Amino acid sequence: MTIVNAKPRKRMREGSFGLYTGFSMIFALILGGAIIPWLSKYDPNSPGGTPIAAPSGAHWFGTDLLGRDVFTRVFDAVFIDLGTAIIGVSIPLVVGTIVGTLLGISRNKRVNSVVGSIIDGINAFPFLIFVIAMIAFIGPGIPSIILALSLVNWARYARVARTRAVVVNQQGYVEAARILGFSKVRILFKHIIPNVSSETRAYALSDFIIVIIAVAALSFLGMGTPPPQAEWGAMIHDGTQILALAWWPTIFPGLALCWAGVAIAFVAEGMQRRLRETNTK
Amino acid sequence: MAEVSGPSAIVEVDTTDRNRAALRRMFYGRFLRSLSVGFWVMVIAFLMIRLSPGDPVRIALGSEATEASVAEMRHKLGLDQSVFSQFFHYFVNIFKGDLGYSYFSNRTVTSVVTTHLPVTLQIIALSIFLGILLAIPIALFIAQSKNQLTTYLFRAFTSVSLALPGFFLAVVGLYAFGIKLHWAPAAGYEPGFPGNLKYIWLPALVNCGSLVPVLSRVLHSSLMDTLDEEFVETGVIRGVKKIRFYWSYLLRPSLAPTVVLLSYMIGVMIGGTVIMETIFSLPGIGRELITAVDSRDYPVVQGIVMVFGLIVVFFSFIGDLLGYLLDRRVTLS
Numbered sequence: 001m002t003i004v005n006a007k008p009r010k011r012m013r014e015g016s017f018g019l020y021t022g023f024s025m026i027f028a029l030i031l032g033g034a035i036i037p038w039l040s041k042y043d044p045n046s047p048g049g050t051p052i053a054a055p056s057g058a059h060w061f062g063t064d065l066l067g068r069d070v071f072t073r074v075f076d077a078v079f080i081d082l083g084t085a086i087i088g089v090s091i092p093l094v095v096g097t098i099v100g101t102l103l104g105i106s107r108n109k110r111v112n113s114v115v116g117s118i119i120d121g122i123n124a125f126p127f128l129i130f131v132i133a134m135i136a137f138i139g140p141g142i143p144s145i146i147l148a149l150s151l152v153n154w155a156r157y158a159r160v161a162r163t164r165a166v167v168v169n170q171q172g173y174v175e176a177a178r179i180l181g182f183s184k185v186r187i188l189f190k191h192i193i194p195n196v197s198s199e200t201r202a203y204a205l206s207d208f209i210i211v212i213i214a215v216a217a218l219s220f221l222g223m224g225t226p227p228p229q230a231e232w233g234a235m236i237h238d239g240t241q242i243l244a245l246a247w248w249p250t251i252f253p254g255l256a257l258c259w260a261g262v263a264i265a266f267v268a269e270g271m272q273r274r275l276r277e278t279n280t281k
Numbered sequence: 282m283a284e285v286s287g288p289s290a291i292v293e294v295d296t297t298d299r300n301r302a303a304l305r306r307m308f309y310g311r312f313l314r315s316l317s318v319g320f321w322v323m324v325i326a327f328l329m330i331r332l333s334p335g336d337p338v339r340i341a342l343g344s345e346a347t348e349a350s351v352a353e354m355r356h357k358l359g360l361d362q363s364v365f366s367q368f369f370h371y372f373v374n375i376f377k378g379d380l381g382y383s384y385f386s387n388r389t390v391t392s393v394v395t396t397h398l399p400v401t402l403q404i405i406a407l408s409i410f411l412g413i414l415l416a417i418p419i420a421l422f423i424a425q426s427k428n429q430l431t432t433y434l435f436r437a438f439t440s441v442s443l444a445l446p447g448f449f450l451a452v453v454g455l456y457a458f459g460i461k462l463h464w465a466p467a468a469g470y471e472p473g474f475p476g477n478l479k480y481i482w483l484p485a486l487v488n489c490g491s492l493v494p495v496l497s498r499v500l501h502s503s504l505m506d507t508l509d510e511e512f513v514e515t516g517v518i519r520g521v522k523k524i525r526f527y528w529s530y531l532l533r534p535s536l537a538p539t540v541v542l543l544s545y546m547i548g549v550m551i552g553g554t555v556i557m558e559t560i561f562s563l564p565g566i567g568r569e570l571i572t573a574v575d576s577r578d579y580p581v582v583q584g585i586v587m588v589f590g591l592i593v594v595f596f597s598f599i600g601d602l603l604g605y606l607l608d609r610r611v612t613l614s
Contacts, residue, residue, distance in 0.1 A: 117317060117318070117321045118321060118325075120317075120318045120321060121318055121321025121322050121324065121325050121590075122325060124318050124319075124321075124322050124590050124593050124594050124597075125322065125325070125548070125586065125589065125590045125593065126547075126548035126549070126551040126552045126589050126590075126593060127548065127549070127552060128551075128552030128553075128555065128556075129548075129551060129552055129555060129570070129585075129586055129589050130586065132555070132570065132571070132574055133329060133570075133574070133582050133583075133585075133586040134329070134332065135574065136573070136574035136577065136579070136582045137329060137330065137332040137333040137579070137582075138332055138333065138334065139334070209443070209444050213446040213447075213448075216446060216448075216449075217446065217447075217448050217556060220448055220556070221556070221559065221571055222575070223574070233448075236448070236449060236452060239452075240452050240455070240560070243452070243455065243456055243460060244460050247456060250452055250456070251453070254446070254449035254452065254453070257446050257449060258444070258445050258446065258449065261444035261445060261446065262441055262444045262445075264444065265440050265441060265443065265444035269440055
């Protein structure tokens with residue numbers, strides 16, 4: 001993609017558009033989440049005011065069944081939704097990368113085949129179904145969602161990491177480090193894991209979209225945050241109960257969720273282009 | 282030469298034996314692998330129930346249960362035996378078609394699955410049918426268009442639509458088509474194939490929101506590869522008839538990755554359909570799953586999850602197989 005400008009300027013790097021757009025969208029969301037509940041004259045979670053009032057100057061996004069301001073609630077939910085998704089991606093990313101790397105470089109065939117089978121077994125289950133089932137057994141709530149996501153998702157990262165680690169382990173620089181007599185731990189953490197994790201981190205970014213939608217979907221199904229805490233999925237669920245009367249309590253939290261998803265998609269796309277550019281250089 | 286034959290037919294003639302041996306090897310390899318993954322699916326489903334912090338028997342009997350009745354229930358469910366003998370019974374019973382009993386209703390898990398699974402499978406089948414119907418023309422159109430901007434917009438559009446939450450699209454669909462336009466019933470269901478289309482077309486269409494971008498993108502990129510092949514040029518020069526050209530020269534050599542992907546998408550479809558069923562109140566197995574999760578009916582959850590796991594294993598086996606059969610070039614290498 002070339003940017004045509006009147007005066008000659010440095011050509012934009014590959015993927016910059018996606019990265020800038022995505023990061024500004026996320027930044028706007030976080031900024032809104034930080035200041036709007038604080039500035040707003042309405043309390044996000046306690047009932048009051050006119051129920052089901054249409055969007056107006058006083059309530060930009062209208063009010064819900066309990067008379068709460070939807071605008072304040074949408075932004076009050078930002079940290080719950082983003083935070084759960086970030087933790088829900090980071091734990092399996094770290095665990096999966098380490099387990100997968102160890103499997104990829106280990107020569108123990110029995111451990112490899114047993115753990116490999118467990119990984120394949122976990123990955124065989126439909127993602128959302130498995131998380132729902134886990135929550136059935138460990139109980140609802142945000143910590144449970146994070147635990148369930150971690151128990152399920154590490155296997156996907158481990159699969160990516162294992163394939164990559166087998167390749168990295170045979171590279172010249174790892175061989176060189178071995179000949180230089182560096183300790184195994186040092187080689188693992190300084191040479192192998194950084195190269196494996198570039199792959200799993202790229203996967204984490206596309207996984208982040210799936211996870212943030214899954215977190216909202218689980219709350220939508222009543223397995224996430226208990227009321228009255230504002231959360232996009234739970235707000236959409238409450239909204240659908242009165243969908244025939246009012247569209248705004250459902251549509252605005254949904255749009256916020258779409259905004260977050262699209263923002264991450266932009267970052268992922270930009271990152272991918274950037275990586276491809278660096279690799280082909 | 283009276284009849285112009287397609288690319289795959291030419292390849293077939295001199296390498297039939299080699300192909301057949303490779304195909305057989307591939308078949309057995311995949312089959313064994315699927316069996317082992319299937320076994321681990323059962324093990325994980327069996328162990329899952331042990332994650333629960335509480336005693337499942339007490340949850341099933343309620344808080345007022347006496348010690349004697351708890352012990353009796355334990356014995357009835359075989360929970361007083363060792364883990365290995367429990368697993369052995371569980372494993373043997375699966376092959377007898379016995380998945381245990383629901384804690385709260387007097388149904389067997391097998392009967393829950395057999396009554397409600399067909400509805401879910403019909404929704405998924407319709408989603409896939411619609412998905413293929415939409416994805417093929419889109420991918421063909423984009424692949425043959427020489428305009429760079431079209432391709433760019435197509436890629437941007439598919440990435441964005443993949444980032445949209447399916448359950449929210451379902452709610453928007455329910456609002457637009459169910460409440461405003463009255464094109465789809467907001468609730469209710471009528472069993473039987475042609476009659477239920479009225480109720481399942483909208484959930485299936487929403488499922489396509491995630492299916493079509495993935496399918497058309499993969500099909501598009503394999504079509505681009507196929508278009509570079511020499512046999513496509515040969516086909517154009519020979520003036521092969523339109524339909525034959527599209528199928529034998531373009532689609533058939535390109536479909537393999539899409540079919541394999543489609544079989545992997547079954548898992549995603551199942552997840553999406555479970556939520557669709559709750560939103561559109563359809564009597565599928567997903568709604569049973571959510572009800573069972575809410576009431577902590579562990580055997581039902583365990584049974585449904587295991588069945589879904591086995592379905593995914595089965596379809597990825599079929600998908601791999603179809604992928605090989607569609608593109609004979611794969612077996613030659």
